[in-house]
Every structure is written in structure tokens, then in C-alpha cells.
Amino acid sequence: MADVLARSLREGAVGCSGETFVFFDLSRLQNLLDRLKAAFPPTTLHAVAVKANPTVEILRQICLAGHGCEVASIGELELANTVGFPHEAVVFDSPVKTREELEYALRLGIGINANSLGELERIDALYSPSSSRSRIGVRINPETGKGSINTTSVATHNSKFGVPMKKNRDTLLRVFSAYKWLTGVHVHIGSQGMSPEQLLEGVGTVYDFFVEARQSTEVTVFNIGGGLPAKYRESEKPIRFAEYADSLRLRCPDLFTPSVSLVTEFGRSLHASCGWVASKIEYRVESSDGTPTLLVHVGADMFVRKAYRPDDWHHDISVCDSKGNLRTGTMRTFRVAGPLCFAGDYLDRSVSLPNDATEGDYVIVHDAGAYTFSMWSLYNSRQFPPIIGYEGPGTKFRHLRNRQSVEDIVKFWSCVT
Numbered sequence: 001m002a003d004v005l006a007r008s009l010r011e012g013a014v015g016c017s018g019e020t021f022v023f024f025d026l027s028r029l030q031n032l033l034d035r036l037k038a039a040f041p042p043t044t045l046h047a048v049a050v051k052a053n054p055t056v057e058i059l060r061q062i063c064l065a066g067h068g069c070e071v072a073s074i075g076e077l078e079l080a081n082t083v084g085f086p087h088e089a090v091v092f093d094s095p096v097k098t099r100e101e102l103e104y105a106l107r108l109g110i111g112i113n114a115n116s117l118g119e120l121e122r123i124d125a126l127y128s129p130s131s132s133r134s135r136i137g138v139r140i141n142p143e144t145g146k147g148s149i150n151t152t153s154v155a156t157h158n159s160k161f162g163v164p165m166k167k168n169r170d171t172l173l174r175v176f177s178a179y180k181w182l183t184g185v186h187v188h189i190g191s192q193g194m195s196p197e198q199l200l201e202g203v204g205t206v207y208d209f210f211v212e213a214r215q216s217t218e219v220t221v222f223n224i225g226g227g228l229p230a231k232y233r234e235s236e237k238p239i240r241f242a243e244y245a246d247s248l249r250l251r252c253p254d255l256f257t258p259s260v261s262l263v264t265e266f267g268r269s270l271h272a273s274c275g276w277v278a279s280k281i282e283y284r285v286e287s288s289d290g291t292p293t294l295l296v297h298v299g300a301d302m303f304v305r306k307a308y309r310p311d312d313w314h315h316d317i318s319v320c321d322s323k324g325n326l327r328t329g330t331m332r333t334f335r336v337a338g339p340l341c342f343a344g345d346y347l348d349r350s351v352s353l354p355n356d357a358t359e360g361d362y363v364i365v366h367d368a369g370a371y372t373f374s375m376w377s378l379y380n381s382r383q384f385p386p387i388i389g390y391e392g393p394g395t396k397f398r399h400l401r402n403r404q405s406v407e408d409i410v411k412f413w414s415c416v417t
Helices: 002-011 026-039 055-065 076-083 099-108 117-126 165-178 194-215 239-253 268-274 304-308 404-410
Strands: 020-025 045-049 068-071 088-094 111-114 136-141 182-186 221-223 260-262 275-285 293-296 317-320 331-337 344-354 364-365 387-390 398-401
Touching: 002 020, 002 055, 002 317, 020 026, 020 344, 020 364, 026 045, 026 239, 026 268, 026 293, 026 387, 055 076, 055 404, 068 076, 076 088, 076 099, 099 111, 099 117, 099 275, 111 117, 111 165, 117 165, 136 317, 165 194, 182 331, 182 364, 268 275, 317 344, 331 364
Parallel strands: 020 387, 045 068, 045 260, 068 088, 088 111, 111 136, 136 182, 182 221, 221 260, 293 331
Antiparallel strands: 020 275, 275 293, 275 364, 317 364, 331 344, 387 398
């Protein structure tokens, strides 16, 4: 990362793009996409979660690699249409789809996962086999419990996501028999904070229902969702797609046979390690308790989860000098604070960094490619930073997204077109 930053500064790749830059390693993303494809049967639809990273040029690379996408809003669906994803490779998963949105998705032939029994009733009123080729499934909550992060655990008894399995098993069997257009099941138990064992338990619980339902219905599609945790600390061991697929093959063997259409919805595990952020240190402020604060140009506007739930979310941090050279001197404890008018706006309140970190240096925030700039906050109306892509040592930089202009900010908050 330091080498890339140094080269971008030397070559003027960042230009006059402000004081914060998002970098994204496109070659690393391609490698992970290839690994994902190799781990599962060749007929698997890998619908990459747009919510993790909605950057159009990055979505375009995913599309060109032969993958699909998972969308959770009409806006994300339009991003998918703009990029050019085939309609049959798009999966629509929002828990609050309107009748108009369902009608639109059905007309295009977009895949749909209903979140509730009530949504199935809406689809039944709208669906016509003569006018729609949509593959339709129902999300099932296996009720296997929460992981280590409450706010990203979605398989609890009171979850807003999916039809609860325990009290609705017989009802689900009946709706599969009643709705001939209902051919799929969907399960997703959480994003980050779920162990591989918990992911396997969630998929396995719905798989057992799937095997039973197949005895009397035409259900053929199994969507295993995503949720494979990303590695955010240098000390952590990443979980490989192949390892997860091998575990699934042992627990749910039918999913790897030609009679089943398998779908995945990975996002964080593909994007997180590909992106990182460099932000200039504007001030180093000494404090009465002896812990200095580095004030930088990004904080809770991009790292929302880190700021609000610091015990649940982590990003390693490094420091480079003003030319991009990595600082490696004597270490001491710092606070790293963002620019917002909000007392909780910290990237870290106790992080060990080189003592000589100073104004004009750059803080590098690691593993920032997923659920960071896609969660950008408009508080204080700060400009969204540029996203700069690269493909390994010596390759040319290209802007995947330009820095937001102040005129665009005014336009957003205005009724003037």
C-alpha cells in the first residue's frame, strides 16, 4: 500500500483530488472472483452483493468476469441495469419490496427472494408465467442464533429477515405445493461475526428442509447467501472459498449436483481486502493525558460502523510520510480522529503508530473495500473522495470515481435540477 501511495503521489495520479483517497486493487478482486468460481460447480450463479461496494466500474469488472449481482433496493437494481448484468443473473433481496418494484422485477425477469409469506401473496397476484422468467425463492430464517456481532446477526428468533423455520415448516411446505412458480430457497444468517460452523449450521438447517420439499415439489434453486467473514486484523487467518465449499459439500451434498441450481451472494469476503484509504494528517494535537491525536480528513462519514461500534469493528492503521514512504520508527499510542462535528468521530482511540507521525503525513486504513464508502454519510456535507483503481506494480492508475464536487453537494440538498 505504501509503494502504491508513493507512486501515485510521484505520478500525480491523485491530482487535486483533496486529502483523502480510496485505492482499489482490481487485480486482487479478479483473483478472488476466480477463486470463488473455482470453488463451486461451474453452473453456480455468484450474485455479488452490490451493497458491499456499488462502484459502477468495479461492478463492471464483476459483470465482465461472468458473475451476477445481488441487489437490495431499486437504486441498486438500476446500477445493475446500467452496468449491463443479464437480468437472469440479478437477484433482488430487499425485505420491503413494493408492489411496483415487484412488478418491475418480474417484468424484467430479475430473480426475486421473497422475505415473508405476505410477499409471496403479492407475487402470486402479480406473477404470470407467460410474461415473466423470474426465478422466485423464499428466504427462510433457520433461527440458529446470533454471532459475535448483534447488529449483523440475522438468524435470531426476532429477526426481520426471512420466514421463521420452526413455526412455519409445514406452512412453507404448503406454499411450495400451492405456488408452482416458487422454485427456490434462500438463507443468509449474517455478515461478519459468524463463524464457519455457524454458517454451515444455518445452510444445513435450510438444506434439510430443501431435501424434504424436493420430494413433493419442483424446488430446484438453493441460495446460500454470503456472510463469509473478512480478515480485518493482521493476526487473523482468512477463510478461503475452497475451504467453505468443501465443508458445504460434506454437509449438503445435493447442492453440488447438476439437479440443483446453486446461488451465492458474497460481498465482504470479495471486496474488503481489495480497498484501502489514505488520508492526510492535517494536525497532530498534543493532549493533557499524554496521548496525541492525529486529525485526518475521513472518519465516521466513511467508517460508520467503526465509529459507532468500535468494539465490533476494526481496521488496522499504518502511517506514511508526505511522499508515501512507510514510517517504521519508535512506536507510541495515538488517537486518530476524523473531521466531523461529532464526538464519536474516531478511527481509533488507542492505536500504536510511529512516534514521528506528523502533519502532512498520510494515515492508511487497511481492508476498507467493503461496507465503508458504500455507507457514506452526508453529515457535514463533505465531498465523497475519489476512488483510484490499479492492477499491480507498475500499472497505470485510473479513476473509478472522481471526487464529488461542491456543486453536486448543493444539487443534492436542493430542488434545483
